[in-house]
Amino acid sequence: MSEDLRQLISRYPGAQTFKFGxxxxxxxxxxxxVRAGKKTATCGALRDYPEGSADTPVVGRRDIALDWDDRPALVIETVEVSICRYCDVTEDFALAxxxxxxxxxxxxxxxxxFERNGGFDPEMELLCERFRLVEDLAERIDVQ
Known part of the structure; x- marks a missing residue:
């Protein structure tokens, strides 16, 4: 773990790290x-979040998004978590x-x-998360 990441985790206790995509x-x-304010939601296959998994988003928790090279990129705060079948995802969520x-x-x-990452079924359950950007670590600008 890098020193930057250690410091971030101490600033955001309980934060989990993850990668988009x-x-x-x-x-x-x-x-x-996310940086441009166009992405305020994300989802994943519910099967990838076993019960009790620390990776499961939690409302109010701030998590650290890493870039592909494992460098801290963003801090986000989860504002809503829901479960929805793929076939029931609304246009509002999809556009978010x-x-x-x-x-x-x-x-x-x-x-x-989903076909690339474990399989697809139109009725598969998704873990849907809405979030807000807290800090862009590339710019070191705090938007709290």
Missing amino acids: DNATLSAELLNL EGENETLEGWREDHRRY
Whole structure:
């Protein structure tokens, strides 16, 4: 663990670390969307969050998003967590993810993502999270 990350964890007790996306290019794109204020939500397959997992988002907790090279990039605060089937995701939530202009585009991109990462089923349950940006570590600007 880097000294920067140790210091961040001491500033944000209980923070978990995570990466957006499943490859370097997607991760960088998603971090930039958060920085631009376009991405305020994310989701993952519920199967990837076993009961009691420390990785499960918690309302009010601040977590540290890493870039693909494991450097701290952002601090976010979870403001809402819900479980929703893929087929029931609303346009409002899909657009809050900031990656697509339409619900249909979100469905196509996320179907491909889940196919690459453990399998896809239109009725699969997703862990849906809304968050706010607390700190952009690239700029060292605190937006609290």
